[in-house]
Amino acid sequence: MYQYDQYDQAMVDARVAEFRDQVERRLAGDITEDQFKPLRLKNGLYLQLHAYMLRVAIPYGTLSSRQMRMLGDIADKYDRGYGHFTTRQNIQYNWIKLQEAPDLLADLASVEMHAIQTSGNCIRNTTADQFAGAAADELVDPRPYAELLRQWSTFHPEFDYLPRKFKIAIIGSETDRAAMKLHDIGIQLVKNDAGEIGCRFYVGGGMGRTPMIAPVIGDFVPPLQMISYLEACLRVYNRHGRRDNKYKARIKILVHEIGADEYRRQVEEEFAHILTLGLEPPPAELERIKGFFADPAFDPAAPDELDLSDPDFALWVDQNIHAHKKPGYAIVNISLKPVGGIPGDATSDQIRLMADLAKDYSFDELRVTHAQNIVLPHVRKADLYTIWQKLEEAGLANANLDLIGDIIACPGLDYCSLANARSIPVAQKISERFGDLGRQRELGELKLKISGCINACGHHHAGHIGILGVDRKGVENYQLLLGGCEGADTSLGQITGPGFNEDGIVDAVEKVTEVYLAQRAPGERFVDTFRRIGMTPFKEAIYAKETANG
Amino acid sequence: MKTGEIKIITGNDLRTGDVVWWTGEGWSRHVNDAVEAGEHAEAVIARENAKQIVTDTHVIDATRTAEGVRPAHIKDRIRALGPTVRLDLSLKPADPDAGTWVI
Amino acid sequence: MVEQTLRFRDDEPVGDPAVTVDAFADQSNATAVRIEPGDDARALLPHLDRIALVEVNFPAYTDGRGYSAARILREHGYTGELRAVGDVLVDQLSHMRRCGFDSFAPEQPISAEAAARAFTTWPEVYQKTVDGRPAIWAKRHPA
Numbered sequence: 001m002y003q004y005d006q007y008d009q010a011m012v013d014a015r016v017a018e019f020r021d022q023v024e025r026r027l028a029g030d031i032t033e034d035q036f037k038p039l040r041l042k043n044g045l046y047l048q049l050h051a052y053m054l055r056v057a058i059p060y061g062t063l064s065s066r067q068m069r070m071l072g073d074i075a076d077k078y079d080r081g082y083g084h085f086t087t088r089q090n091i092q093y094n095w096i097k098l099q100e101a102p103d104l105l106a107d108l109a110s111v112e113m114h115a116i117q118t119s120g121n122c123i124r125n126t127t128a129d130q131f132a133g134a135a136a137d138e139l140v141d142p143r144p145y146a147e148l149l150r151q152w153s154t155f156h157p158e159f160d161y162l163p164r165k166f167k168i169a170i171i172g173s174e175t176d177r178a179a180m181k182l183h184d185i186g187i188q189l190v191k192n193d194a195g196e197i198g199c200r201f202y203v204g205g206g207m208g209r210t211p212m213i214a215p216v217i218g219d220f221v222p223p224l225q226m227i228s229y230l231e232a233c234l235r236v237y238n239r240h241g242r243r244d245n246k247y248k249a250r251i252k253i254l255v256h257e258i259g260a261d262e263y264r265r266q267v268e269e270e271f272a273h274i275l276t277l278g279l280e281p282p283p284a285e286l287e288r289i290k291g292f293f294a295d296p297a298f299d300p301a302a303p304d305e306l307d308l309s310d311p312d313f314a315l316w317v318d319q320n321i322h323a324h325k326k327p328g329y330a331i332v333n334i335s336l337k338p339v340g341g342i343p344g345d346a347t348s349d350q351i352r353l354m355a356d357l358a359k360d361y362s363f364d365e366l367r368v369t370h371a372q373n374i375v376l377p378h379v380r381k382a383d384l385y386t387i388w389q390k391l392e393e394a395g396l397a398n399a400n401l402d403l404i405g406d407i408i409a410c411p412g413l414d415y416c417s418l419a420n421a422r423s424i425p426v427a428q429k430i431s432e433r434f435g436d437l438g439r440q441r442e443l444g445e446l447k448l449k450i451s452g453c454i455n456a457c458g459h460h461h462a463g464h465i466g467i468l469g470v471d472r473k474g475v476e477n478y479q480l481l482l483g484g485c486e487g488a489d490t491s492l493g494q495i496t497g498p499g500f501n502e503d504g505i506v507d508a509v510e511k512v513t514e515v516y517l518a519q520r521a522p523g524e525r526f527v528d529t530f531r532r533i534g535m536t537p538f539k540e541a542i543y544a545k546e547t548a549n550g
Numbered sequence: 551m552k553t554g555e556i557k558i559i560t561g562n563d564l565r566t567g568d569v570v571w572w573t574g575e576g577w578s579r580h581v582n583d584a585v586e587a588g589e590h591a592e593a594v595i596a597r598e599n600a601k602q603i604v605t606d607t608h609v610i611d612a613t614r615t616a617e618g619v620r621p622a623h624i625k626d627r628i629r630a631l632g633p634t635v636r637l638d639l640s641l642k643p644a645d646p647d648a649g650t651w652v653i
Numbered sequence: 654m655v656e657q658t659l660r661f662r663d664d665e666p667v668g669d670p671a672v673t674v675d676a677f678a679d680q681s682n683a684t685a686v687r688i689e690p691g692d693d694a695r696a697l698l699p700h701l702d703r704i705a706l707v708e709v710n711f712p713a714y715t716d717g718r719g720y721s722a723a724r725i726l727r728e729h730g731y732t733g734e735l736r737a738v739g740d741v742l743v744d745q746l747s748h749m750r751r752c753g754f755d756s757f758a759p760e761q762p763i764s765a766e767a768a769a770r771a772f773t774t775w776p777e778v779y780q781k782t783v784d785g786r787p788a789i790w791a792k793r794h795p796a
Contacts, residue, residue, distance in 0.1 A: 007789040010776045018774055027565065029602040039744065047606055049629050051567035080639055095639075097566045121715070151779045151789065157748035158724055158782070161717025238721050243690075277728060279781050281790035288793065342635055413625060414633040422628075424635045474623060476653075 001064055001365060002147045002292045004112045011154065012109045015116055019043050020102035027099060044118030045101055049417050052096040055118040056108060060128035060146035060170070061089030061368040065359035068366050070111045072351030078104045083351065085336060085344040087408055087459055088167070089127050089368040090118060094415055116154060121162045123153035123234070129171040129178050130367040133293060134331050134377040136323040140172035140189035140197050144290045145226065148281065152227050159234050163241035164249035166234070167206075179370060179462055179486035181205045181214045184251045185233060192220060199226050203233055203263070204255030207456035211492045212252040215260040217267060225271075227280050232270035236263065295326075296363035302328025302380045313388050315437065316399040321384070330384060332362070332376040333369075334391060335398040335406055339435040340428050343409040344372030353394050361387055370459075371408055371447075373401070403440040404448055404513070405431045408459055412452030412469060413476070419452035421469025421476035422502075426450055429506045434513075443513055446526045449484075462486040464527040465512060466493040467505060478505035482512065482538055483530045491531075496539055511541045551585070553614045558584040559591055560626065561598075561607035569629045570604055571619075577604055580641065581630035582618040620651075627652040659768050660756040662734055667706040687738075694722035701731045709754070711739040720752045727753035727783035746771040753783045 004012075019039075026036040040046075044055035056071070063071075071091055075083045078100050079093040086092055096104065108114055117124055128146045132138070149168060153159075159166070169178040172189040180186030186202035198220035205214030221229045240258075242248045255263045304327045308314040322331040334354060337343050346354070354374055358366045361383045367375035379387065391397040400406045407430060410416065412423030427450055434440050449463030453470075460466035466481035477499040484493030500508050513526070515538050520529045530538070558581075559572035570577035571584035572594060578584070587594060587609060595607045611622035621627050632640025634649035642648035660666065671687035672680060674696055685706035688694055697704065707726060709719040723735055734756055737749050741759040746768055749757070757763070781788040 005793070007777050007792065011779070014774065014776055033564075033599075033605045047562055047567060049625070050569055050632060051562070094633075095567075099565045121717075154779050155748075155775060156780055157751035158720045159717070160748055161715050161720070161745075235721050239718055243716060243718075273728070277781075281788070282794050284794045285790040413628055414635050417625075419625075422634065428635070471624075476624065 001062060002059075002143075002289065008151075009109075009112070012112070012114045012116070015043070015114060016102065016105045016109050019105055023098060023102050038120070040098075040101075041119040042117070042122075043101075043105065044115035045096065045098070046119065047417070048094065048415055049413075050415065051094060052098055052101070053415070054093045054096045054101065054104065054115060055086070056091050056093070056113060056115050057118050057125040058090050058113075058368050059150050060126055060132070060143060061130050061370075062128075062132075062143065063358075063366045063368065064111075065355040065364050065366065067111045067113055068355035068358060069352055070107060070113070072348040072355065074104060074107060075348040075351060077107075082345055082347045084342075084411060085346065085368050085372045085374070087344075087370050087372060087410070087457055088125065089130070089370055090125060091368070092411075094411075119165075120160075121164050121166075122160050123156060123162075123166045123168065126150055126153065127167070127169045127178055127183075127370060129173055129176075130369040130375045131177060131322060131331055131377065132172065132367075133295070134324055134329075135173055135175075136325045137175055138173045138325065139191055141293055142170045142172040142187075142189055143293045144286060145172075145187070145189065145199075145223065146170050147289050147292075148227065148286060149230070152230065152281075159238060162234070162238055163243045164246065164251075166237075166251070168230075174488070176487040176490075177369075179459065179490075181490045182207055182211070182459075182462055182486060183214065185230070186214055187226070189223070190220070197223050199223055199229070201229060201233065203267075204252040204260070206250050206252040207459060207461045208250065209247050209454050209456075210250075210253065211456070211461040212256060213490050213492065214252070215255065217255075217260060217264050224280060224283055224286065225275065228274045228277075229267075229271055231274050231279060232267045235270050235274075236266045240266075296365075296378055298326045298329060298378070299380065300328075302326070303382050304328045306381050306384065310385070312392075312399075313385055315441075316388055316397055317384065319399040319403065319441070320401045324378070326378075328381055330379050330381050332379045332384070332387060333401045334374040334376065334396050335401055336373050336396070337400060337406050337431065338395055338398050339405065340432050342424050343407050343427050346374075350394055350396060353390065353396070357387055357390060371402075371406065373406070399437060400440055402445045402447065403437075404434045404443055404446040404465075405437075405440050406447070407431060408447070408449040408463070410451050410453075410457035412450075412458075416452060418455060419469065420454075420471035421452050421478065423450045423452040423458055423467075423469055426467060426469070426478060426502060426505060429502065430509055433506050433510060443517070444525055446513070447485075448509070459486070460484070461492045462490070463493060464525070464530070465509060467509075468495075470499060472499065476502065478502065480505060480508050480512070480542070482535065483527060485527050491527075494535060496535065496542055498543075508542045512538050515541045551614065553616075556586040556612050556614050556619075557588060557591060557609050558612045558619065558621075559587045559594060559598075559607060559609055560584070560629070561604040564603055564605045571630075572598070581612075581621065584612065584619050586614075624652055657762045658736070658756055658758045659763065659765065660734075661750075662755050664734075667734060669706070671706060671708045688719070688722050690716050690718040692722070694725045697726065697731075698729050701726070701729065701733075704731065704733050706734045706736065707731070708736045708738050708758075711737060711741055714740045714742050714745055720748065723749070723753040724783055743767050743771050747774045751778065751780075751782045751784045751786070 170187040201218035202214035203217040362376035409423040409427040413419040451458035451460040481493030671685040687708040736756040
């Protein structure tokens with residue numbers, strides 16, 4: 001894992017000192033709320049429905065056990081004993097006191113963490129493939145590039161007041177586990193026929209009010225020009241992105257309105273100019289960073305066979321374990337989605353337990369996924385049973401990865417001041433309705449995603465089944481979307497028709513799954529069946545009763 | 551005390567972030583302590599903002615009955631109660647049905 | 654209105670009034686020009702040798718187009734005064750300086766002390782820009 005040197009540490013320490021001063025001035029009444037609000041937002045401190053919420057950055061979703069332990073301790077010391085892992089691989093605390101926020105940031109800085117640029121119209125925390133450096137199908141480890149990106153984007157003076165927030169994701173596998181094409185910029189590290197590495201830039205994707213799949217803008221940018229290309233992409237956006245309407249201010253609208261070809265032309269022009277300026281860190285810097293991401297000391301003699309005689313363990317292995325690049329090792333997915341639970345929430349004890357497991361069994365490393373789960377990336381297969389037992393004891397052995405119970409949900413109206421409807425109770429009811437694991441497994445891979453408003457933090461557009469909460473004359477109402485997908489075959493969900501109340505949406509989801517079970521061809525996932533048979537059979541099933549009753 | 555449709559003032563404690571309601575004399579965490587702010591709302595807000603104790607002060611619609619004060623919008627009812635999915639952290643931790651009040 | 658300008662240059666301030674980018678193209682004797690957020694700073698590039706002052710207007714601090722305008726001018730060799738005017742707050746001074754601004758005429762006055770403090774906010778910088786400060790990567794790998 002990357003470790004700060006004195007420069008990195010000085011930057012976060014300076015930030016803590018600056019924020020401490022700002023909070024003191026606010027509490028003393030020297031500055032008004034209007035003046036203070038943009039300052040606290042730059043540090044990820046929101047005023048939400050019930051209290052201040054702090055969003056902590058987890059750079060490209062990677063944590064050491066020491067950092068994870070600190071996240072657990074912070075939950076106890078400054079919050080109410082839990083945290084919420086988000087769809088951007090970050091963690092949020094819901095009950096922060098303003099007067100304690102500077103101390104919290106200082107504690108974070110002591111483990112090389114911060115809340116910098118987790119809000120505001122700036123470049124947000126970069127996300128990445130949660131299996132980076134571990135996956136069997138990886139071409140290039142994206143983490144060194146993500147770290148280069150982190151440093152470049154931190155306190156970037158030109159891009160701190162963009163038209164709108166800006167999210168970058170980076171992957172190095174053929175399989176896209178980071179919803180890369182649904183970001184402002186998605187970077188896929190690829191190799192050409194000569195074996196050289198290049199960055200394929202997808203620009204102008206996004207969810208929110210106007211979901212769009214990003215087109216390829218730069219097909220093969222040399223890695224040592226990645227920063228310059230980013231500067232060019234961002235500068236064109238900063239200068240020409242719309243600022244007259246916040247709902248049209250994301251880069252996807254610019255790319256859409258002027259067209260991918262014209263945007264590419266402008267970027268290329270700017271890129272040619274920027275290349276003359278020498279803004280790119282030298283190759284030695286990339287090599288220095290790569291040094292931190294060398295493989296841990298894998299045991300070449302680690303046994304590859306697994307005793308699956310315990311049926312519950314076997315189920316968990318089948319569902320939650322992913323292939324590792326080294327024989328004898330496995331990637332463990334810890335689902336934070338218990339039946340009836342709150343997606344992404346973990347108690348301080350659970351967080352510390354996961355930290356301990358990482359320390360003892362995963363070379364000190366954890367990852368956070370955009371599906372709000374936790375990953376232990378480098379686990380000996382021989383240790384899986386012990387880990388599973390410990391997870392089971394802590395309520396963390398939910399064997400539902402990528403099944404209908406593995407629901408993504410934003411905090412919704414239970415916590416969020418932007419939300420129009422609650423998300424969590426819907427997630428809870430659906431996970432209870434499909435509480436039987438056998439039933440979930442029968443349905444197979446089925447990604448269900450719930451957002452409590454059009455901002456789409458719950459990625460409803462990208463759900464095989466998506467749910468969007470809206471406010472209909474003061475009453476919560478839920479729209480159903482089908483056919484969304486992230487990854488190489490990214491597609492956007494389509495709305496089925498009129499919305500439902502809380503119980504109605506749960507029934508509708510069940511009917512949709514029944515249509516799938518009745519119609520699927522062998523080997524088809526839900527989304528494949530939907531693509532083959534289209535919306536009509538699903539609509540007929542969902543709205544049949546209403547039609548019959550007139 | 552005025553019943554029926556009323557205007558009440560709410561905000562968040564600057565230091566703790568707690569949701570608070572204007573009682574006519576100060577701020578309470580309990581919505582049932584909220585009073586009709588009426589025509590004085592703007593003056594109260596201006597005066598209280600100047601004290602820099604409560605932030606994000608604003609007026610909302612509510613109804614007062616014998617049972618208490620009920621904000622007109624679900625968002626404010628959830629603010630008044632706490633997260634419906636964590637009633638243990640709400641203002642009514644002992645009432646398992648507290649969540650139905652917000653609907 | 655009291656005009657306050659924080660100026661970090663040794664030469665004499667330009668007395669000429671700044672004209673708009675459109676007007677500037679037609680006035681061959683103008684030496685000061687004012688860029689609005691929607692203007693294309695590149696339109697000035699053919700004329701950099703006769704410009705002594707560029708004012709970049711920030712009608713709202715949240716509109717960051719002026720940062721790119723400033724950098725573009727500096728990257729193309731402009732050495733005259735580059736002044737940020739309008740809704741310029743102390744919290745933006747450091748970034749503005751990094752993008753090439755060397756004078757500031759904020760609507761709400763900023764004390765010289767507060768400005769000096771703002772410029773020392775960051776002990777180091779991660780990016781190479783136009784202000785000559787070495788990026789952290791350059792310090793890690795001295796040539």
